[in-house]
Amino acid sequence: MEILVMAGQLILGLSILVGLHELGHLLAAKAFGMRVEQYFIGFPPKVWSIKRGETEYGLGAIPLGGFVKISGMIDESLDTAHTNAEPQPYEFRSKPAWQRLIVMLGGIIVNVIVGILIFVILAYKNGNTYLATKDAKYGIVAYDLAKSIGLQTGDKIVKVNGKYIVDFNEIRSSDVLLGDNSYYTVERGGKQLDIYIPNNFADKLIGKKGDTEPFIAPIEPFKVGELAPGQPAQKAGLKTGDVITSINGKPIQFYHEFVEAIKPLKNKPIDLGINRNGSPLTLHMTTTPDGTIGFYRESLLKLTTEEYTFGQALAVGTNKAFQVVFDNIKGFGKIFRGEVSASKALSGPIGIAQNLFGGIWDWNRFWAVTGLLSMALAFMNALPIPALDGGHATILGYEIISGRKPSDKFLEGAQRVGMVILLGLMAFAIFNDVFKAVF
Structure with a gap:
């Protein structure tokens, strides 16, 4: 069940982000009079589609990406048939470089806006505890x-x-x-x-x-919180609110002491001393093979809650959103300097589902992770790698500054190189996820 929850959160989160990212490209292209042939969430094979005007809107069977096909543009489809004909007024290639640049940056801009909005709303709704x-x-x-x-x-x-x-x-x-x-x-x-x-x-x-x-x-003093159904603690009569005072006569005050005391006692009978509403009791139970008894702790440390006005939430949320970008930059710097192993630091879809979303569906966590991924997606797409938005933007920047437009053959070659790099990185990330999961 946990696997389904992880997969569901990953697919929903990525579908939202990819759909909005590609929508940024689509809206910018249509605003400048470019023809958008296809808008798809997910990669082929096609599951469903509908045509409205000149654009086919649809869903692909592989829910880990998406695309927008703009007439006259050399993209990941590597469709170059149009290069043998005269440019048409509605084609991407016939528009001024600055308009093409805005179209290429449209997805990144939308992801940044979405990331900021998510963090601002969470800050305003939840404050900071x-x-x-x-x-x-x-x-x-x-x-x-x-x-x-x-x-x-x-x-x-x-x-x-x-x-x-x-x-x-x-x-x-x-x-x-x-x-x-x-x-x-x-x-x-x-x-x-x-x-x-x-x-x-x-x-x-x-x-x-x-x-x-x-x-x-x-270091936390604690009491018993929620009990896991069918586990030794519940079967022995432990109740929410009980305070654990000893294990086999060994005094317990803090949670780390409880963990250290019970860890070696795997699948063994124990006497659990507790305080229930001021009365001492002893419960008898047998631990699981993992050395647990099945309860969530409730910390007795005092927490501070800070609520934000909308203006404060705007500042806090924006800062948190851009902190994701700064952290990515720092992380890549560590990798390039050899201070962090790429095989440890880089994750694919399996690692994202396991380590970020987790096996419990919590909407606050879901939106926080989705906001983080939105900013990370914007950062990754901004990298000057051919086939990514940042690669296209780099080439367009050169065209604007130099006044010289690269040839279609150069653009096609750059796209092919970029696709090889991206497919290689994706293969590495997925293999890395599988390797870490198995070994």
């Missing part, structure tokens, strides 16, 4: 990765790169983990010391399957 650093009063849980750079459980991180932080999430922000020469200032034993983060640390954060390795978490 976060753990203030001052309320993470017990310090951090340092997992193995954190310990490898010198952090310890119980440390209190007070500064990042020399600046005091308000939101605990700033500790794990992309500015820190994708930055260069970043460091934490921590309080330990009444003293402050600096812990430096290696420039290749982002590579270590990415697990073998493309997920994120545990790094830092706040």
Whole structure:
């Protein structure tokens, strides 16, 4: 069922984004009097279509892309039959270079607008709920990765790169983990010391399957939240709101202590001490083969909620949207410098479905991921690679500046090279996803 939810979210999200991206091209082309022959969401074979005026609108069977076919344009179809005839007034090639440039940028512009709108609406609707650093009063849980750079459980991180932080999430922000020469200032034993983060640390954060390795978490007092149906905790009588106080007599106060205590007890009977409405109880159960009992924790740390006016949401949402672009630039920089492995960092459709959308359908998460993908799609399409919008825009920019239009033969060759590059990247990403899923 989780696989179907992942696939459904991926297909819906990409269909929305690709449909709007191609709509940007279509509207710009029609605005300048160009003939648009086809507008499709998905790639062939054709599933359904309808013709309105000069344009055929349809759906393809492969829902991981889409296209707009504009008369007189050498595109991914590599249809060059028109190059042997005189340019017609309604063709792409007969229009001024600046109009063709706007048509090529139309999809990128729409994706940027959509990404910003999604982040603005989410900010206005949900505000910002976060753990203030001052309320993470017990310090951090340092997992193995954190310990490898010198952090310890119980440390209190007070500064990042020399600046005091308000939101605990700033500790794990992309500015820190994708930055260069970043460091934490921590309080330990009444003293402050600096812990430096290696420039290749982002590579270590990415697990073998493309997920994120545990790094830092706040030390959390907790109580029992939602119970998983049919699991040992529910069968033994654990209830939402119970506070776990011990496992086999070992005192438990914080969630990481519970995880550490139960992890080695796989498929074994345990005595679970709890406090229920002030009364101590002991429950008997057997853990699963994974060493769990089946409940979601509810943190007892105080959270801060900040609500935004529409003007504030506009600023916050726009900043979040463009942060996606900046993070992509930083990430590619890390890859090119050899600080992050491309095989770990790059994901195809399988990796996106698993690591971004997840197996639970949550609309807030769905729209947040869709907004992120919209900005990422705009960034990727803006790259100056032939066959991408950015490649077409680069060639048109040259034409505008030089006043010389490249030959149809050159454009056809560039399109072929670009298609080989894109197909190679797609094959690498899909193979990489499968490899990580299997191994």
